[in-house]
Amino acid sequence: MGFLNRFFTPSPLRPQIRVYHSYGDDDRCFVIGHVLEDAPVREPTAKAGESSLWDNSRAMLRLFAVKPQGGARVEVCFGGVTFTTTTNAEGFFHVDLLGDVPHRPGWHEVSVKGLSGVAEGCEGKGKVFHPESKRQGFISDIDDTFLISHSRNIFRRLRTLLTKTPQTRRPFEGVVAHYQALALHGATEDAPNPFFYVSSSEWNLYDYIRDFCRYHGLPEGIFLLSNLKQLSDFIKTGSNNHQTKYDRIARILREYPATHFVLLGDDTQQDPDIYRKIVAEFGPQINAVYLRRRAKIKASKTRALLSEIEASGIPVCYFKHSSEALEHSRSIGLA
Numbered sequence: 001m002g003f004l005n006r007f008f009t010p011s012p013l014r015p016q017i018r019v020y021h022s023y024g025d026d027d028r029c030f031v032i033g034h035v036l037e038d039a040p041v042r043e044p045t046a047k048a049g050e051s052s053l054w055d056n057s058r059a060m061l062r063l064f065a066v067k068p069q070g071g072a073r074v075e076v077c078f079g080g081v082t083f084t085t086t087t088n089a090e091g092f093f094h095v096d097l098l099g100d101v102p103h104r105p106g107w108h109e110v111s112v113k114g115l116s117g118v119a120e121g122c123e124g125k126g127k128v129f130h131p132e133s134k135r136q137g138f139i140s141d142i143d144d145t146f147l148i149s150h151s152r153n154i155f156r157r158l159r160t161l162l163t164k165t166p167q168t169r170r171p172f173e174g175v176v177a178h179y180q181a182l183a184l185h186g187a188t189e190d191a192p193n194p195f196f197y198v199s200s201s202e203w204n205l206y207d208y209i210r211d212f213c214r215y216h217g218l219p220e221g222i223f224l225l226s227n228l229k230q231l232s233d234f235i236k237t238g239s240n241n242h243q244t245k246y247d248r249i250a251r252i253l254r255e256y257p258a259t260h261f262v263l264l265g266d267d268t269q270q271d272p273d274i275y276r277k278i279v280a281e282f283g284p285q286i287n288a289v290y291l292r293r294r295a296k297i298k299a300s301k302t303r304a305l306l307s308e309i310e311a312s313g314i315p316v317c318y319f320k321h322s323s324e325a326l327e328h329s330r331s332i333g334l335a
Helices: 002-008 053-062 154-163 175-184 203-216 231-236 243-255 271-285 296-311 322-331
Strands: 013-024 028-040 073-078 081-086 092-098 106-114 123-130 137-140 195-202 222-226 261-266 286-292 316-319
Touching: 013 106, 013 203, 013 222, 028 073, 028 106, 028 123, 053 154, 073 092, 081 092, 137 175, 137 243, 154 231, 175 195, 175 322, 195 203, 195 243, 203 222, 222 243, 243 261, 243 271, 261 271, 271 286, 271 296, 286 296, 286 322, 296 316, 316 322
Parallel strands: 013 123, 137 195, 137 261, 195 222, 261 286, 286 316
Antiparallel strands: 013 028, 028 092, 073 081, 073 106, 106 123
């Protein structure tokens, strides 16, 4: 216990309600979050070069020192609409608010208040994004798509997580320029094209990934991550059921049937197969598929899957450097 007390000093554990960025349209919005019996209070992020290996490792492991509260009642308030729901066994809540919700495009605030359990009286705040109608949308993986993560090597992945902050992690060269060009094509800085970041990384890493994106200038977007893990399962981070990733992408496409999307991923895990299945079901909504080439051993299989996608009339780009992807996007009118 002495080690744990030192590990969590100076910030205590306390009940929390976390509300994540989510999305909606003209007549509904989707609100998601967690109720936690115990979670460490977030500490200020150290500036690049100012934190030690111990500080970095401790900060990362603290993200997994959480205890979800199942069966907790919460009240969701958004644009004058309120809804009461109960968390599942993992402390997760998700609500579809229908009716008189804000219709104008942009980001809108949402609040969630605890009505029972140890989080009673606690409040969390988040935002819901309503994109401009019929805008081009983008659905991107995270690890090894724009964030260098070494997903295929668990030891390198864990070492990177434990030794790097969001400020000292690196995006791939040129990827920020590519994503910004996609976000602003036919749009403005005040109302960019929407980005959805869908990953097998856990909700524990939500703030970490969001800080990384903001620090490096990637487009602001909605993050849809995987189930929380606790500290005892930290070594398994990133190894989640990839079927849920397909489900999350499919939900976005069903929510915006009039919007065309571009899929961006890499070849280290299941993105090629997931995207092939998405194209098979939602082909008319998909404008292009991009895959970063990271796993030589998978190159042949990935090209075969991309050939299937291309045969359906959808442009594909299997690239090593982001400059290639940007050039391709410009050639087909996406950037």
